[in-house]
Amino acid sequence: MLRKIFLPSILIILAYGFWISPDFKEISAGVAIFLFGMIALEEGFKAFSGGTLEKILQKSTDKLYKSIGFGFITTAMMQSSSLVSVLTISFLGAGLIGLTQGVGIILGANIGTTTGAWLMAGFGLKVKISSYAMPMLVFGVILIFQKAKSLKGLGYILAGLGFLFLGIHYMKEGFEAFKDTVDLASLSVGGLKGLFIFIGVGILATVIMQSSHATIVLILAALSVGQISYENALALTIGANIGTTITAIIGSLSSNIDGKRLAAAHLIFNITTAVIAVVIMDQMITTVSAISDFIGISPDNHTLKLAVFDSLFKIMGVVIFIPFVDKLVKFLQIRLKPSVVSEAKSFDTVKYLNDSVLETSMTAMAAIKKETKHLYDNAFEIITHGLNIKRSNILSEMPLEEVVQDLYSQSAVDIDDFYHHRIKGIYGEIIDFSTKAQSQMPSEYIEELYKIKLANRDIVEAVKDTKHLQKNLVKYCQSTNEHIKSEYDNMRKDLAELLRTIHMITISDQEDEILLLLSKAKIHTERYDIIANGKLDNLIRNGLISNEMATSLMNDSGYAYNISTNLIAMAEIIYVTDNSEMIIEEEEVKEILNQKDEQ
Amino acid sequence: MSVKKFIADVKEYLGLDDFKKSGKKKSIKRLLEKLKARKEILDKIPKKKLDKKEKKELKEELAIITLQIKKGEKILDTLNSKDPKNSKNKKEK
Numbered sequence: 001m002l003r004k005i006f007l008p009s010i011l012i013i014l015a016y017g018f019w020i021s022p023d024f025k026e027i028s029a030g031v032a033i034f035l036f037g038m039i040a041l042e043e044g045f046k047a048f049s050g051g052t053l054e055k056i057l058q059k060s061t062d063k064l065y066k067s068i069g070f071g072f073i074t075t076a077m078m079q080s081s082s083l084v085s086v087l088t089i090s091f092l093g094a095g096l097i098g099l100t101q102g103v104g105i106i107l108g109a110n111i112g113t114t115t116g117a118w119l120m121a122g123f124g125l126k127v128k129i130s131s132y133a134m135p136m137l138v139f140g141v142i143l144i145f146q147k148a149k150s151l152k153g154l155g156y157i158l159a160g161l162g163f164l165f166l167g168i169h170y171m172k173e174g175f176e177a178f179k180d181t182v183d184l185a186s187l188s189v190g191g192l193k194g195l196f197i198f199i200g201v202g203i204l205a206t207v208i209m210q211s212s213h214a215t216i217v218l219i220l221a222a223l224s225v226g227q228i229s230y231e232n233a234l235a236l237t238i239g240a241n242i243g244t245t246i247t248a249i250i251g252s253l254s255s256n257i258d259g260k261r262l263a264a265a266h267l268i269f270n271i272t273t274a275v276i277a278v279v280i281m282d283q284m285i286t287t288v289s290a291i292s293d294f295i296g297i298s299p300d301n302h303t304l305k306l307a308v309f310d311s312l313f314k315i316m317g318v319v320i321f322i323p324f325v326d327k328l329v330k331f332l333q334i335r336l337k338p339s340v341v342s343e344a345k346s347f348d349t350v351k352y353l354n355d356s357v358l359e360t361s362m363t364a365m366a367a368i369k370k371e372t373k374h375l376y377d378n379a380f381e382i383i384t385h386g387l388n389i390k391r392s393n394i395l396s397e398m399p400l401e402e403v404v405q406d407l408y409s410q411s412a413v414d415i416d417d418f419y420h421h422r423i424k425g426i427y428g429e430i431i432d433f434s435t436k437a438q439s440q441m442p443s444e445y446i447e448e449l450y451k452i453k454l455a456n457r458d459i460v461e462a463v464k465d466t467k468h469l470q471k472n473l474v475k476y477c478q479s480t481n482e483h484i485k486s487e488y489d490n491m492r493k494d495l496a497e498l499l500r501t502i503h504m505i506t507i508s509d510q511e512d513e514i515l516l517l518l519s520k521a522k523i524h525t526e527r528y529d530i531i532a533n534g535k536l537d538n539l540i541r542n543g544l545i546s547n548e549m550a551t552s553l554m555n556d557s558g559y560a561y562n563i564s565t566n567l568i569a570m571a572e573i574i575y576v577t578d579n580s581e582m583i584i585e586e587e588e589v590k591e592i593l594n595q596k597d598e599q
Numbered sequence: 600m601s602v603k604k605f606i607a608d609v610k611e612y613l614g615l616d617d618f619k620k621s622g623k624k625k626s627i628k629r630l631l632e633k634l635k636a637r638k639e640i641l642d643k644i645p646k647k648k649l650d651k652k653e654k655k656e657l658k659e660e661l662a663i664i665t666l667q668i669k670k671g672e673k674i675l676d677t678l679n680s681k682d683p684k685n686s687k688n689k690k691e692k
Contacts, residue, residue, distance in 0.1 A: 512633040519663045578626050581674060582667055592662045 010208065027174030030221075034167025034214050040140075041160030042083045047153025061101040064325060068318065071108020079116055079164070079213065081109040085248045085266070089259040090359035094367040095352055099329045102262045106248070107269065107318045107325075110241075114311040116213045120168065120220045121303040130169035136162030167214075171221040190231065195278065198232045202239020212244035216310065220303050230302040234285070237310055238274045245270050255356035261332040268328065273317030288312060348378060348422045353433045361445045364437040368449070371430050372456055372574055373506070378422040379459045383563065384499060385413045386466035387473065387492045394499050404492045412474045415467040423463055430456050455573040458566040465566070469559040472552045483544040487535075487553055491560045494528045498564050505575050514575055518568065519584045525564040526589055529557065624678050631671045638664045 018025040061067040071088075075081045088105045091097045097105075136158045143155025189197055206215045216237060223233045245267045252263035277284060288309045289299070297304045321328075351374050352367040384391045385408050393403045434453055438446060469491075476488040501521045505514050536554060539545045545553065572583055584592075641661055646654060 510633070511630055512637055515630075515667060516637075516660065516663055519667070520659065523659065523663070579630055579671075579674075582627075582630065582670055584663065584666060584670075588666055592659070592666065595662055 023174050023177040025174075026170055026177065027218075027221075030167045030170030030172075030174055031209065031214055031218060032167070033163050033170060034217060035209060035211060037160045037163025037165075037167055038080055038082070038211060038213065039160075040156050040163055041078060042080055044153045044156030044158075044160055045078050045083060047149055047156065061097050061105060064100060064104045064322070067101045067104025068108035068111075068322075071105035071110075072112040073108075075109040075112025076115040079119075080211075081113050081213070081244065082211065082247045084109045084112070086251045086356075086359060089248065089251045089255050089262060090356050090363045092258040092262055093255045093352065093354050093356040094363040095258075095370050096363060096366050099258050099261055099265075099332070100325060102258070103265045103269075103325050103329060106262065106266050107321060110270070110314050111311075111318055113213060113216075113244075114307070114314050117216050117220065117307040117310045120217050121307040128169075130166055133162045133165035133169065136165065168217055168221065171218055172224065175221050175225045175227050190229075194232060195235045195281065198235030199239040199242070199274070199278075202236035202241075203243040204239075205236075206240045206243025207246045210247055210250075212240040215240040215243065220306060223306060224303050230305070231285075233302070233306050234281075234309055237306065238277055238313070241314070242270050242274050251356065254354055256352065256354050257336060257338045259354075259356055261329075261336050264332055264336060265328055269317065269321055273313065273320070276317070276320065277313050284309065284312065347425055350374070350426055350429045350433075353429055358437055358440065361437070361441045364441070365445055365448065365452075368430060368434055368437065368452055369574060371426065371433075372452055372459070372570075375423065375426050375430065375456060376459050376506075376570065376574070378426065379463050380499060380503075382415060382418045382422065382463050383466045383495070384408070385418070386415050386463075386470045387495055388412075388477065389492060389496055394496055395503060400493045400496055400500075403496050404489050412470055415463070415470060419463055419467070423460060427456060427460050451573045455570040458570040458573075462563045462566040462570075465559040465563045469556050469563070472556050476549070476552070481545065481549065483539060484549045484553065487539070487545075488556075490528075491557065494524065495560060495563060497524065498567060502567055502571050505571055511576075511578065515579075515582055518571060518576065519589075521564070521568050521571075522584060522589050523592055525561065525568065526593060529561050624675065627671055627675050627678070631668060631675070634664055634668050634671065638668065 014028060017028070056070070060070045071084060075084050078084070084105065088097070088102050088109075092099065092102045140155045140157070140159025140162055143151050144159060146152055146155065202215060202219075205218070206212050209215060219228070219233050219236045219240070222228045223230065228236070245263070248263040248266045252259040288305055291308050291312065292299070292301075292305050295308075297308065350371055352370045354367075357363040357367040381391055384394055388408050389403060390406055390408050393406055398406075431453065434449055438449055441449065473488055473492070476484045477492075479485045479488075498521055501517050505517050508514050508517070536550065536557070539553075540550050572580065576583060638661065641657060641664070644657060646657070649657060
């Protein structure tokens, strides 16, 4: 309801403002052009973020100070904390970085935004900035029309900067002309009342424009022509810093719980810093004057003094917050928990797939891979229970002979029910999400995505084969015929060994170990195939099992073989990251098996 | 000079084309070092002290690692043969 009223109200107020004041129109056009410039700039940087920015983000955020540094540098370069916040939420959503690193990046981005105030106060207001804007716009737009992605990106960056400069120019001109007709300075309010009113105005302006950068530039433009008082400008700056959290809050709406926690951390940080700044306002003004004197800023240069205040205020906030980052993260993890839908409690749902990770191909791919691992975790549980084995025994070092003797249940578990609750939904979501992500992915990612889809299919096939296998497995494991019982127990033992091997692969970070384990699994699968190794023929020939038993054993060994090959194929795709060509192939497996036979 | 040729020249000058390849080479080299170290450890295990099952496992692991080392060296050779720097050096020799 509120949303329906909000937009028309804003448009009507603006239209009325344009009608009664052409100067207001010029200032508003300046803000609009500035915001458009920021969108173009973000678009330009996105063109270059096809891997590079993401790789840097992933590698340079393992420690808190690095995260803060990354946030600062990228925001200073791109002149937009919005893109950095959105990327950070996307990385959090995909599970590529932790919440602590995310908070670090946001803290750094907060400091990074201060460079905008310095650029505007030190350069934008001093020179005729529009003369730089025109050539940038012309070159920028020409480059945007080029086919090459990098040229297009460069074009957007140039055009973005051009629009930013042009916007600043119009805001400055508008305020100067405005001064002749209306004196906004007469509306200034002093004291604590003024402080709170202007903080509120700063919040509102930033929420509407969704950019603290634009608000601060607007404040500086108004301050430079004396349309607002220095004290009110300080309050507006504090307000802008609270209002800027709206970007992360909006971005987190489509994210998972960690994205929401990050937005909450941003809000808590900015509000706390604002409260501290209000409490020690007088001391801060004195400190700003002292710093300004020290670096040679004249006492009446309020625009540069505002840049000093902006920096002091934000750096102070970060310094105060650093020791409490871990505590804040723990607090948010306890307070903000994923919502549980009671009616669908037993239905497992996706953990990593949400719209926020669609921001870049890398995060989308990482999220799909993590979700596939989640699907495998569920499949692992179903397969072990389908084999009537306890999961904890597979994960332990218990000898496999004992693992198969320690039964999970006296009766057969309902695999169909388990499949509907823990596999089907997630599998469907993965395929659906992959299709969505694929439409935005460059060609180099498509092949990898196709393989991951195959890995998902392999997992589902393995679960379905376990269901087929389970029927006779329960029957013959209690048979009085020792030979058939032993064969089925061996089948369970071989599959238990494979599941243990894959578990070791999932927890190993050593490439050589993963490759060795996978190769071993491949060899064992071929060796234990009782049709190929002649064991089945032997049992039939010697009359040790009945015809019915032989048929069941033949079919079920086929299922067991399929489960093994599907799970190995899945592990090859999901857990071998770099040198997949080093995995031994079918011919080489035969070569090794022949070597053994010869010996 | 066409734009394409200019970009190709800059790429060649900065060695940007070899960037991926050199990363791949490093990764294979690192893996080969690990495999060789693992093989060395396995070779040193006194076989007499092992029971039949353990001996069988050891032999299997050694066979796999030997095969993987061979495979890795082959991949490395292929990457080296495509490397213009190496082919230049070979010509000079």
